[in-house]
Every structure is written in C-alpha cells, then in structure tokens.
Amino acid sequence: MSRVVVLTGASSGIGRAAALAFAQRGDRVVLAARGLPDLSAVAEESGGLAIPADISDGASVDALAAAAVRAYGRIDVWVDTAAVMAYGKFEDLPPSVFDKVVTTDLLGAANVARAALRVFRAQGQGTLVLCSSLLAHVTVPYMSAYVTAKWGLRGLIRTLRQETRDAPGITVCTVAPGSVDTPIYQRAANYAGRAGSPPPPVAAPSKVAEAILRQVDKPRPEVSVGLANRLIEFGFVVLPPVYDALVTTMMRTFGLSRHKIEAHEGNVFHPAQDLEQASGPDLNAQNSQFGSGGAP
Template sequence: MGVVAVTGASSGVGRASALAFARDGATLVLASRSEGALRDVAAECRALGAVVRVVVADVTKAESLKAVVDAFGRVDVWVHTAAVMAYGRFEDVPAEVFDQVITTDLLGAANVARVALACFRRQRSGTLIFGGSLLGTVVTPYTSSYVTSKWGLRALVRALRIETRDAPGIHICLVSPGSVDTPVYRNAANFAGRIGRPPPPIDTPQKVAAAIVRCAHRPRGTVSIGLANRFIQFGFVATPPLYDVLVGPLMRIAGLSREPVAPHDGNVFGPLPPEAEAVSGGRKRSWTRPAGAAVAGLAVAGALAARRRPSR
C-alpha cells in the first residue's frame, strides 16, 4: 500500500479511513486542523501497528499541505475527506459562512489536488481519492453552501480525470456516500434553528472507509455508497416538480432534529475541541423509520409518475 495521506483525518469518514488503512498495513500521514484530535487518531493507528506522522494543516492554506508530502518524501494514496457544513435557508446563512464552506469544501479540495498531483507527477504514480456526497448529484434545502461545493467537486474531479489521461499511473477517484453517521451534522454551522442530522437510511463511516480502501487497491472513477442513492437520483432527474415538492418537507422531518439551537458558526472557521471529533455521530443505521422510507420512496414515486405519464 505504501504511504497513505488522509486530510480530514480527525473525524468521521477520514478518521475511519485512517484506522482502516492502519489495519491494512499502510504508512500514514494524518492531517487536519485539530492537533489534539489528530494525536488521538495517531495513537489508535499506532496501536494497530501503523507507522504514523501527524501534520496540522488547513486545506484552505495550500502552503500548509506541502508538509503532508514532506513527512515521508512521497505519497502513494491521498484520501481527502475534509469538509464543513452550514444549515439554514440561503438568505439566513451569513455570507461569510457560506463563502467559507465553499472555500473549505471546494477550493480546499483544489488545493489538495495541486499538491497531490505535483507529487504524483514526480513519482509517475499515485491515487487521489476525494470524499464526495450524494448531495453532489441532487439538491436539498437548508444546505445550499454544502450542495454547491459538492456539485463543484464532482466537476473538478471529472476535469482532473480527463487532464491526467496522459499519466496512466495516476488515478482520480470520487467516493460518494448518502447519509453517514458522523459528527459533521452536529458540528456544522447552524442558522436553521434545529440541529441537523443525517436523514435515513444511514450508513456507518466504517462502510465508507472500507470502500475507500478498496478504491485505493483497485481505483475506480466513481463509487456510490447507499442503497437509496440511485432511487433518489432518479427522482431528482426524472420528475423534478415532484422531487421539489417533496424534498422540503422530507428534509424538515428527516434532516433536522427536534433539538433547538441558537445561530452559531460551528467548526466552519476553526476546529472544535477534540471531544467534538469522533468516527461516529452516535446515530443508528436505519431503514425502518417512516422518514427513511419516505426519502427512499421519493424517487420511487417519481418513477411511477414517469411511467404513467401519457406520451405526447
């Protein structure tokens, strides 16, 4: 496996990926803004037998990412999962918060790509795996900055894939899950009045991490994780009016908890204390809740409507 770098390693899918690669025998470079949480993850990885170095880096500052390559002098696989979120209607989210989400989630990914590709070009090999999202292919309300950045990330990945066709040893991959039980929802900036949560059906960070490890061994352009993803995407594309009518109420039911919260910036501008960082957000994987069935049924209803629509 060689040297694996993980940006966003302190929490969620990034943290789960670091542990999965440690079990796989990789040498690790773990990077994020949160030094305390990084050291906790590094200790867990070393306990699994991995050689680990820690780099405190902010993906919005390209110069800080050079230390990731310098840690061992090369990177064979770079996994980028660092991301932040903000909840609220577009007009309620302060402009500086919206802009910072875009800067972190999209321009930060571009910064990682520049450093990683420069390294890979020198080596003539390397795999860059981005953490995408179902929300890079569909739209939900109250998450406009995150959705915008993930749509942009999907375009960036496609462009990079085309531009590296001259380098057969370089692979650009996008792993896109649906809802995943991570702390990102609670740690997000919030101007919606209620704390966010992953709408069911919910997968575990470990499931996504396992897919990332498989992608590192056998690179694939795009990997979708989540049994409902294809149904939701079909509804979004096939019956936009029906999707747009249903997605708002479903998001309010399934994507926002009943727990009230005052407006705050979350971790958008800086890391939270280490205790806020973890692999899991503490929610159960669920297909049985009514909201989960409704979300999955959104596209099914769209498919039925499309089939019944009279031809013209």
C-alpha cells in the same frame, strides 16, 4: 509492499475510519486535520504520523505534502475527506459562513488535488481519492453552501480525470456517500433554528472506508455508498417536479431534528476543540442534546 497514504480530514468520521483501515493492513499513514487533540488520538490508534494542516490554506497543504515525502520518500495515495457544513436558508446564512464552507469543501479539495498531483507527476504514479457526496448529484434545501461546494467538486474531479489521461500511473477517483454516522451534522454552522440530523438510511464510517480502500485497490471513477442514493438520484433526474415538491418536507422531517437551537458558526472557522473551549455553556448544551451524529 505497504503504501504511503496521506489522509486529510483524518481526525474523525470517515477520515478516521479510513486511517485505521489502511493502518490495519500495513500501510503507513500520514494524518492531517485542523484539530491536534483528535488527530493525535487517531495517530496513536493507527501508528500514523500526525501533521496539523488546514486544507483551505494552500501553503499548509503544500507543507503537509513536503513533510510526508521527507518522512517516507513518496506518497502513493492521498485521501481527502475534510469538510465543514452549514444549515439554513441561503438568505439567512451569513456570507462569511457560506464562503468559508465553499472555500473548505471545494477550494480546499482543489488545494489537496494540486499538491497531490504535483507529487504524483514527479513520481509517475499515485492515487487521489476525493470524498464527494450524494449532494453532488442532487440538491436539498437548507444546505446551499455544502451543495454548491460538492457540485463544484464533482466538476473538478471530472476535469482532473480528463487532464491526467496522459499519465497512466495516476488515478483520480471519488467516493460519494449519503448519510454517514459522523459528527459533521452536530458541528455544522446552523441558521435553520433546529439542529441537523442525518436522514436515514445512515451508513457507518467503516462502510465508506471500505469503499475508499476498494477505490485504491481497483479504482473506478466513482463509487456511491448509501442504500437509497440511487433512488434519490433517480427521483431528482427523472421526476424533478415530484422531487422538488417533496424534498423540503422530507428535509424538515428527516434532515433537521426537533431540537431548537440558536444560530451559531459551528466548526466552520475553528476546529471542534476550539469550538468547545470558546463557545460557552449555551452552545455546548445545544451540542450535547444530540450526541455524535452523522454526515454526508
């Protein structure tokens, strides 16, 4: 029997790849993101139902859940991959940017979990897959807001698994990718002076989508996606002085490109389409220098 799958963050990257993968195997997909043009394109590709929603707004997420239940009678799976990112030293990030990244990536995921679990409790079953990151297990400079959010999300996920032990039909799990070829790096806010770049090795979104589908079919607490993830985690935990001595150089070499750019808010406050329409020629030129990119 086909599942009803809600995907938040479905307009690009991992969310888009997962939507297409679920649809290809016959599941019915409800797609949500802030930007309607890209979302509509994915809906056309997948045959899904597009519902614009901002996960940082709890009421918006609740309305999405209600719309999915009205349309299909239930929600079997909810996958959240929505995220924004900001580059720059902590002291250089405007507080509003730092706060919005944490609000979207951590509190937004909490909004999703709250809405999904409410539906799952009423049904007695459901699977929640939250997209975490390698950066929920290690820290790197110039990404303090994203790291803070993902470490917090890791704690939330563990707590949710403990609190749903009384409901055998409900599963909470996560996928933790390293670098993935999505636009998040280029759309990120940037106060580092140099454009973001996905550090190698970079996985295709389809690889993460495959891991998400495996989590739905045979759930595990967490699945890591990335050839170097375990090695990086080992260095962080077992050799912290060495890791800390090397990570800034590695980040500046592989995590930031050589393209110099002016400070900007990226898509932290507005969808990518709004950014392109309102940013003017300077930011658009900066974005065009480094293409479609990738993200954790």
